[in-house]
Amino acid sequence: MVILPMVNQYSRMLQRNLLYTAVTRSQQYLIMCGEAGAFQKSATTIPPKRATFLQEFLTNFDLVTTEDTPTKQERETQSSPEESNNSFEGKEIQLTIQAIEDGLISPMIGMDDVTPYDFMTRS
Secondary structure: EEEEEEOOHHHOOOOOOHHHHHHHHHOOEEEEEEHHHHHHHHOOOOOOOOOOOOOHHOOOOOOOOOOOOOOOHHHHHHHHHHHHHHOOOOOOOOHHHHHHHOOOOOOOOOOOOHHHHHHHHOO
16 A cells, blocks of 8 residues: 655656656555645656766766676686675675676676565555
């Protein structure tokens, strides 16, 4: 159940994308209460474009590998299968895309069995 209070005092939050998110997250029930003008403002207010520079960052991003980070082939020849599943005690591993692609670091970092529904409570 989602209860969505809407009042004009929170005018910075009255944006169409946030209203859409709140409404679509409800699974069984949605209770909308508040001022009619706040709902109208929320439905008609388009949020300003965010200046994140993420696209430029990803376009100009260079893969950086360090000399300390062994390649996948080097790891397979240096360690036994039971060692490859253990933690890297005493070794400093730099978080890079190459380290993730080589399997040194899990991109899920211990969240293999976690889903968004684990964080939702049922009423």
